[in-house]
Amino acid sequence: xxxxxxxxxxxxxxxxxxxxxxxxxxxxxxxxxxxxxxxxxxxxxxxxxxxxxxxxxxxxxxxxxxxxxxxxxxxxxxxxxxxxxxxxxxxxxxxxxxxxxxxxxxxxxxxxxxxxxxxxxxxxxxxxxx
Amino acid sequence: xxxxxxxxxxxxxxxxxxxxxxxxxxxxxxxxxxxxxxxxxxxxxxxxxxxxxxxxxxxxxxxxxxxxxxxxxxxxxxxxxxxxxxxxxxxxxxxxxxxxxxxxxxxxxxxxxxxxxxxxxxxxxxxxxxxxxxxxxxxxxxxxxxxxxxxxxxxxxxxxxxxxxxxxxxxxxxxxxxxxxxxxxxxxxxxxxxxxxxxxxxxxxxxxxxxxxxxxxxxxxxxxxxxxxxxxxxxxxxxxxxxxxxxxxxxxxxxxxxxxxxxxxxxxxxxxxxxxxxxxxxxxxxxxxxxxxxxxxxxxxxxxxxxxxxxxxxxxxxxxxxxxxxxxxxxxxxxxxxxxxxxxxxxxxxxxxxxxxxxxxxxxxxxxxxxxxxxxxxxxxxxxxxxxxxxxxxxxxxxx
Numbered sequence: 169x170x171x172x173x174x175x176x177x178x179x180x181x182x183x184x185x186x187x188x189x190x191x192x193x194x195x196x197x198x199x200x201x202x203x204x205x206x207x208x209x210x211x212x213x214x215x216x217x218x219x220x221x222x223x224x225x226x227x228x229x230x231x232x233x234x235x236x237x238x239x240x241x242x243x244x245x246x247x248x249x250x251x252x253x254x255x256x257x258x259x260x261x262x263x264x265x266x267x268x269x270x271x272x273x274x275x276x277x278x279x280x281x282x283x284x285x286x287x288x289x290x291x292x293x294x295x296x297x298x
Numbered sequence: 299x300x301x302x303x304x305x306x307x308x309x310x311x312x313x314x315x316x317x318x319x320x321x322x323x324x325x326x327x328x329x330x331x332x333x334x335x336x337x338x339x340x341x342x343x344x345x346x347x348x349x350x351x352x353x354x355x356x357x358x359x360x361x362x363x364x365x366x367x368x369x370x371x372x373x374x375x376x377x378x379x380x381x382x383x384x385x386x387x388x389x390x391x392x393x394x395x396x397x398x399x400x401x402x403x404x405x406x407x408x409x410x411x412x413x414x415x416x417x418x419x420x421x422x423x424x425x426x427x428x429x430x431x432x433x434x435x436x437x438x439x440x441x442x443x444x445x446x447x448x449x450x451x452x453x454x455x456x457x458x459x460x461x462x463x464x465x466x467x468x469x470x471x472x473x474x475x476x477x478x479x480x481x482x483x484x485x486x487x488x489x490x491x492x493x494x495x496x497x498x499x500x501x502x503x504x505x506x507x508x509x510x511x512x513x514x515x516x517x518x519x520x521x522x523x524x525x526x527x528x529x530x531x532x533x534x535x536x537x538x539x540x541x542x543x544x545x546x547x548x549x550x551x552x553x554x555x556x557x558x559x560x561x562x563x564x565x566x567x568x569x570x571x572x573x574x575x576x577x578x579x580x581x582x583x584x585x586x587x588x589x590x591x592x593x594x595x596x597x598x599x600x601x602x603x604x605x606x607x608x609x610x611x612x613x614x615x616x617x618x619x620x621x622x623x624x625x626x627x628x629x630x631x632x633x634x635x636x637x638x639x640x641x642x643x644x645x646x647x648x649x650x651x652x653x654x655x656x657x658x659x660x661x662x663x664x665x666x667x668x669x670x671x672x673x674x675x676x677x678x679x680x681x682x683x684x685x686x687x688x689x690x691x692x693x694x695x696x697x698x
Binding site: 184198202205208232269270 | 600601602604605608612621622623624628630640641642645677678679680681683
């Protein structure tokens, strides 16, 4: 089984970075569903338009866990606009590759980040609206 | 420690079987159909193997034809029977939890245009109901195929009752007994079936060889055309070493059936009890009484199966899962979904299938490793997080 995953993927699976939740998160993005077997949730804390802190929770296979761990590592500390530029391709590349049928996991990670940022921005608009 | 708990996928070939096969590669290597001494020596070994297989399932040797394995036997049973009984009718009934070799063969004959196939679902316990089959029968029904034991849950299907029903109506019955052979007694006279599939590598025989049992008087078309081997039912030079291995495995299975079953059952029960008592939010899938003694299929709520498999593999343990991510088709197990499991619980299912080579030490080690993995994965799971905060938990209704 290990044969199908790169060393980097296995590393992120056995030692995932940034697992957890942020109770007072500025933005939360949950994507996926049990039918496809992957659910990812990203919590972000934003300060000065920069991702100050980020945590993830994932229900999914080795590739899914590794993808969400990697995306948090890639965007932590980055300005929002830069973070949004991190593509699923970049995630796959940083992981040293993913089997073809697991590529959707990296897409999901990119979508989770987008959703978390969207959530943050819409909450911001609400606050400003008041 | 390396622990193999995936015996329903394949088994270790018994060293006794390997020894029995050895002479048939370099010493007794003739073509079993040749009339000279070299061939006849090989032929003798083939016929001895045939007798051993017949003894295991209680039939006549002449009713056993050698194939390349369970998949081929299943294909021949479905396609061959549909072909031979086409004038009688075109309707075939099977269960929704069959092995893909049966399902795909059924879909194939349906797609070709002539046949019409009905798939009967199981109840929540993973066992088909006799009434459901009865209700499906029409005057065009010619063949019913029901597996004897399911590969994922181990649940034993009421093949004997279905055969009795079918016999009354002149319908042919096939059973895929691939998972049952060697684990429980299988007697074709008792079951009353017309056709049965068997595969050597599931009961410590070699890969690449199996049989189709064809009851005397039952017609079946052949898949492999060519020479007149196996009573013109299956052309192709016999895989003599493979056949000899199958015969030896059958002999050992018959000899050790009683004793082995109990030992394996108690280890399986131990493994199951350890999980259900020590790990929260678990569910055992399928009927726990009417099932193979070596199998347990357990859903661990809130986590996904491939993650558990990977964690186990890192510690040398082999298991399998019903999750989509681990399947070639990216779909969760059709068997578990048919049982009525939610997608989430089907994704979190792990199948443990033991053999006579497993020990208590291995079981205890495996439980420890997997319980730890489950806890770690739950710590990463958004579903677990939500449940702890007062969300719903499906396994509560299946409390052990």
